[in-house]
Amino acid sequence: MTTDAIALSADLIRCPSVTPEEGGALVLLGELLSEAGFDCTRVDRAGTPNLFARWGEKGAARSFGFNGHTDVVPTGDTAAWSRDPFGGEIEEGILWGRGAQDMKTAVAAFAAAAIDHVRDTPPDGAIVLAITGDEEGPGRDGTRALLDYMADQGEAMSVCLVGEPTCPEVMGEMIKIGRRGSLTFRIEAQGRQGHAAYPHRALNPLHALVDLLGQMTAEPLDTGTAHFQPSTLQVTTIDCGNPANNVIPARATATVNIRFNDAHSGASLIKWASDLAQTIARESGVTLTLTPDISGESFLTLPGPFVDLVAQAVADETGTVPELSTSGGTSDARFIKDHCPVVEFGLVGDRMHQIDEQVPIAQIATLKQIYARILKDYFA
Incomplete structure (x- = not known):
C-alpha cells in the first residue's frame, strides 16, 4: 500500500x-x-x-x-x-x-x-x-x-x-x-513646499529624487556571472501625494527593488546607492533618506x-x-x-x-x- x-x-x-x-x-x-x-x-x-x-x-x-x-x-x-x-x-x-x-x-x-x-x-x-x-x-x-x-x-x-x-x-x-538576492530601498526626499511660479522660494524634492533614480537606472548593474543572469533594478513606485498642479511639494518618496547576483552583496549595493544619494543631496540641498531592506543575499x-x-x-x-x-x-x-x-x-x-x-x-x-x-x- x-x-x-x-x-x-x-x-x-x-x-x-x-x-x-x-x-x-x-x-x-x-x-x-x-x-x-x-x-x-x-x-x-x-x-x-x-x-x-x-x-x-x-x-x-x-x-x-x-x-x-x-x-x-x-x-x-x-x-x-x-x-x-x-x-x-x-x-x-x-x-x-x-x-x-x-x-x-x-x-x-x-x-x-x-x-x-x-x-x-x-x-x-x-x-x-x-x-x-x-x-x-x-x-x-x-x-x-x-x-x-x-x-x-x-x-x-x-x-x-x-x-x-x-x-x-x-x-x-x-x-x-x-x-539572486533581493534588496528594497524606500527613499524619502525632503525639500520645502512653495508656489510653482516662485521656485526660488521652494526646494523641489522631486527633482533630486528623479535625479537619483535616473543615476541608479542609467547603467546596468552588471552583465551576469558564471551561474547568474544580470542583476536588475526596478523603480516600483514614486509618490508625493500632491493633488495641486501649482504647488511644489515638500516631500516625495520612491521604492526601488534590486534582484542581484553574486557580483554584489546587499552591503555593497547599499553603499553604492548611499554614495549617489549623498552626492545629490549635497548638490541640491534636498535631504535624501534611504531605508534598505535585504530579504536575502x-x-x-x-x-x-x-x-x-x-x-x-x-x-x-x-x-x-x-x-x-x-x-x-x-x-x-x-x-x-x-x-x-x-x-x-x-x-x-x-x-x-x-x-x-x-x-x-x-x-x-x-x-x-x-x-x-x-x-x-x-x-x-
Whole structure:
C-alpha cells in the first residue's frame, strides 16, 4: 500500500490556509506523519504556524531534509474562479484550487514519498520535514523559526530539497541551484513646499529624487556571472501625494527593488546607492533618506554529488535532463543555505497565484516518484 499524494494534495487544498492562517493543513500533516512514526513538533512563533517532523535518530550521520509551505496567497475575486478555490476538486485529470501548484502538492508529494520510504525501506539515517505556514508572508517566523528550533535542539539536515515549483513549462526541465538576492530601498526626499511660479522660494524634492533614480537606472548593474543572469533594478513606485498642479511639494518618496547576483552583496549595493544619494543631496540641498531592506543575499549550491543526485533522479523519472538554474525570485532556500546545501525542485509553475490555479494530477504522481527516487538513491 502506498500513500496517495493526489488525495493528500486535495485534502490540503481544502484547508483555507491563507497566510497567516493555518487552516488545518499542518494539523492534517502532523497527524499523518505521526501515525507513520515521525516525531512531530509544532514550532509556532509570533502567531506563525510551523511543523517540524523527523523520522530516525536526532543527530544521525546522514539526514535528508525537505522544506515547503502550506500557506497560500489570497484567492482574489472568488466569483472569477470556475471552481471553489478551497474545494480541492479533481475533474478530467486536473486538480483545482489555491495551492495546487504553489505548493501544497509538493508538500503532499514529499510527505507521501517519505512515509512510504521509511515504511518499506527504513533508511540508515534520518528524514526531516520542515514545513512552514509563512512563506507567502513576511518570512520572519516561518522557516527561520524552524532553523532556530533545529539549532537549539541539536537537529540538523545534511542536505535539503525545497519543493517550490521550478519548471517553467515542462515537468522536469529545471532545478534551482541558487537564487539572486533581493534588496528594497524606500527613499524619502525632503525639500520645502512653495508656489510653482516662485521656485526660488521652494526646494523641489522631486527633482533630486528623479535625479537619483535616473543615476541608479542609467547603467546596468552588471552583465551576469558564471551561474547568474544580470542583476536588475526596478523603480516600483514614486509618490508625493500632491493633488495641486501649482504647488511644489515638500516631500516625495520612491521604492526601488534590486534582484542581484553574486557580483554584489546587499552591503555593497547599499553603499553604492548611499554614495549617489549623498552626492545629490549635497548638490541640491534636498535631504535624501534611504531605508534598505535585504530579504536575502544571493547564493549558489555548486554542482556536485547532491545536485547530480537530484538531477539524475529527475532525468530518470521524466526523461528530461534538467537545466541547473538560478533564475526567478526568492524562496525559503535563502535561509536554508546557511544550514546545509540546498536545491529546489517541484512542479510546473505556470498557474501559481492565478485565478483558477490548477495542476494535472499526473504531475503530482511524477513528483512523488522523483522524490521517492531521490530518497532511495541518497540512502543507497
